[in-house]
Amino acid sequence: MKQHSEYICQQCGYKSASFYGKCPQCGEWNSLVETSVSTETQGQRDIGTKYIESLVKLAEVKSQKANRMSTGFGEFDRVLGGGVVPGEIVLISGDPGIGKSTLLLQAAMAVAKGTTGSKGTTSTTGMSKKTRDTRDTLTTRDTSVLYVTGEESAQQVKIRADRLVSRPSGNQDIRTSGKKKPENLITRLPDNLFILPITSVEGIVAASEKIAPALLIIDSIQTLTSERLSGSAGSVGQVRECAGILQRHAKQTHTPIFVVGHVTKEGNIAGPKVLEHVVDAVLNLEGDGMHAYRLLRSVKNRFGSTFEVGVFEMTDGGMLEVLNPSEIFLAQRIAKRPGSAICATIAGGRPLICEVQALSTSTIFGVPTRRVTGLDFSRMQIVIAALSRAASLSLSSLDVYLNVAGGLKIDEPAADLAAALAIASAVQGVAIAEEACAFGEVGLLGELRPVSYAKNRIEEAKRIGFGDFITPERFKTLEEAVSYALHGE
Numbered sequence: 001m002k003q004h005s006e007y008i009c010q011q012c013g014y015k016s017a018s019f020y021g022k023c024p025q026c027g028e029w030n031s032l033v034e035t036s037v038s039t040e041t042q043g044q045r046d047i048g049t050k051y052i053e054s055l056v057k058l059a060e061v062k063s064q065k066a067n068r069m070s071t072g073f074g075e076f077d078r079v080l081g082g083g084v085v086p087g088e089i090v091l092i093s094g095d096p097g098i099g100k101s102t103l104l105l106q107a108a109m110a111v112a113k114g115t116t117g118s119k120g121t122t123s124t125t126g127m128s129k130k131t132r133d134t135r136d137t138l139t140t141r142d143t144s145v146l147y148v149t150g151e152e153s154a155q156q157v158k159i160r161a162d163r164l165v166s167r168p169s170g171n172q173d174i175r176t177s178g179k180k181k182p183e184n185l186i187t188r189l190p191d192n193l194f195i196l197p198i199t200s201v202e203g204i205v206a207a208s209e210k211i212a213p214a215l216l217i218i219d220s221i222q223t224l225t226s227e228r229l230s231g232s233a234g235s236v237g238q239v240r241e242c243a244g245i246l247q248r249h250a251k252q253t254h255t256p257i258f259v260v261g262h263v264t265k266e267g268n269i270a271g272p273k274v275l276e277h278v279v280d281a282v283l284n285l286e287g288d289g290m291h292a293y294r295l296l297r298s299v300k301n302r303f304g305s306t307f308e309v310g311v312f313e314m315t316d317g318g319m320l321e322v323l324n325p326s327e328i329f330l331a332q333r334i335a336k337r338p339g340s341a342i343c344a345t346i347a348g349g350r351p352l353i354c355e356v357q358a359l360s361t362s363t364i365f366g367v368p369t370r371r372v373t374g375l376d377f378s379r380m381q382i383v384i385a386a387l388s389r390a391a392s393l394s395l396s397s398l399d400v401y402l403n404v405a406g407g408l409k410i411d412e413p414a415a416d417l418a419a420a421l422a423i424a425s426a427v428q429g430v431a432i433a434e435e436a437c438a439f440g441e442v443g444l445l446g447e448l449r450p451v452s453y454a455k456n457r458i459e460e461a462k463r464i465g466f467g468d469f470i471t472p473e474r475f476k477t478l479e480e481a482v483s484y485a486l487h488g489e
Contacts, residue, residue, distance in 0.1 A: 006037050009023045036228040071107040079310045087255065093285070108145040112192050221261055222234040240274050283297065292315065293311065329352065341421040341422035345415055356419050359401040374408055385444075433468055439471060
């Protein structure tokens, strides 16, 4: 079977032996992608019939519980659904400098050190005989890690690793755990952590088959190239081909793979959309560059929930888990200050207590300014309009600024009520009660609508020390909630 490459238009299917910036058939720009194709000979037309033996009935497939491997981070495991599944491919994206490589290097060191508390051994079902023999002969097969770096040299990775040595690793957060001493420090670099500074995906697969690692890390997918194609690294064809090769390797050898993905200036994962379809989980590491806290959010997960969020803090010694994020976000709050409202939000399946801040000043322009950070701007426009009508507040001549303290981003509508109370408090110069906590959705007519997980939100707020709850269950309209929050009526 002969292999060659063609340029195929992703819009109309036009094929060409050479690249065109504009498709001659449909006129679409930059739509021709280099693709590896096979030429069948006469004797190979029935080659697909040998795969008929793989045909099985779903009812006859034996159920098998996947043994998950821990990453050394409880927060990381939470987002993955309890740990790493054998043969799973996880794509981690995020802005440059957000901490993707640091987080994965710390996880690699914890796995290689054997401090992850593995939840079972990897099954060899479906592996080739060569791979099984390799796993049975290598002494480091249970905890070895292969870290592939296409962006850095081995010396550069070593510099970053030295900074992480003798630092808390895994589920340790000294500041928020009652000065609890770390149980699993990485005091020296593990002997079975291998660095491979190449970009050839075929070379990576060959090295992985030789070492048979417990974990394979690729940093990053946009730097890899396949010898089957002639396109440059990061092109649509190369990313798609390399992702396909890694997928086949993961499924055949049951080797879990973490892949780092670049993002565009719009915040989307760079490359073809098929990359997100090929992998089993897509995680996004997000945060504000001006704050140390990072949120690991699950966008797609075939083996877990997409509603989980892990909270970390970036320090000079690497990533630290934040075991009590609510206390962290409220640590620097100034009580009894107008413009401050406490909100109980849900980040994934975890309730978080945060502070919504508002500031209002007289506008010096013809049109008042609206600035929102950490909240949905469109929803806040609706909240401001409903507040002006329902609570009889004159906001047409006031600039309004809204912010979620600590760099947290809230996407759910439950923050509507807290934002409205913060604005009303700032405008009237009256502080909200220190023990008050609010959550609820605000409708266009000023009505308050209930939100999900109300019980979980209240329990978390009580644990922090809040006892007065302003919710849609108590107040039906925004006017009633504002009157109670500011005047106790």
